[in-house]
Amino acid sequence: MQPSRSRQSNLARLPAPITRSLAAKGAVCREVALAMADGALARSPADIAVAITGVAGPSPDEDGNPVGRVCIAVARRGLAAGHLERDYGDIGREAVRERAMADALALLRRAAKL
DSSP: OOSOHHHHHHHHTOOHHHHHHHHHHOSSSHHHHHHHHHHHHHTSSOSEEEEEEEOOSSSOOTTOOOTTEEEEEEEETTSOOEEEEEEOOSSOHHHHHHHHHHHHHHHHHHHHHO
């Protein structure tokens, strides 16, 4: 989970349309998570990639997304990407991160079985 739009854009090397989504919707949205997963897949020899964007806390992000809001995406070569959106609530930074990782791994496992 990244602290700012600019850092997220730099890390994922997002294309211009997604950078515009960042500006319009913020970093915590389905479109950004999917673009991050697609971007990771495109830039690696892997056949599957997962991405997480969200707000672990301790306070809401610059766009007003609440603590605990997380978007997760998985991309697999030759298949449509999938995603999850979760609102874990303000359960603590570490707990949000742990739940997001567990959900990301579950999504990754499901995609690997296809």
